[in-house]
Amino acid sequence: MSGADLPPPEHPIDTEAFFSRWPTGAETIELWNGCPYFAGDFDERDVAVAQRAFPGREVVLADGAIIICPAGQPDRYRQHDHGFSHR
Numbered sequence: 820m821s822g823a824d825l826p827p828p829e830h831p832i833d834t835e836a837f838f839s840r841w842p843t844g845a846e847t848i849e850l851w852n853g854c855p856y857f858a859g860d861f862d863e864r865d866v867a868v869a870q871r872a873f874p875g876r877e878v879v880l881a882d883g884a885i886i887i888c889p890a891g892q893p894d895r896y897r898q899h900d901h902g903f904s905h906r
Contacts, residue, residue, distance in 0.1 A: 824864070841865035841885055842872075860871040 825836055836887050844865075845857040860883045863890075869878045869885050879887040 825868075841868055845885075851886070854889070855887040857887075859883060859885070861885050 825840055827831065833836070839860075840847075842857060842863050844861070847858045849856045849858070858859050861880060862883075863880065866878050866887060869887065870876075873887050875890055877890055879886040879888055889890045
């Protein structure tokens, strides 16, 4: 897993977590086919946060990036040939 863990809610966030966790750790934020695309080195911990931030949407982790998809369409964005590239 990349980046620091987030601190408990009662503690302040530190610099390492701020710059490595979603959404503040995103290298770029773009719209791809109408979906927010957060380029970075994210993992399942970040997906859990994004799912709480976007209820009712499908959150996809693809090559370290997080993509917020319309509900019911995540398979379209999980494939490696989806054309999304953040490097």
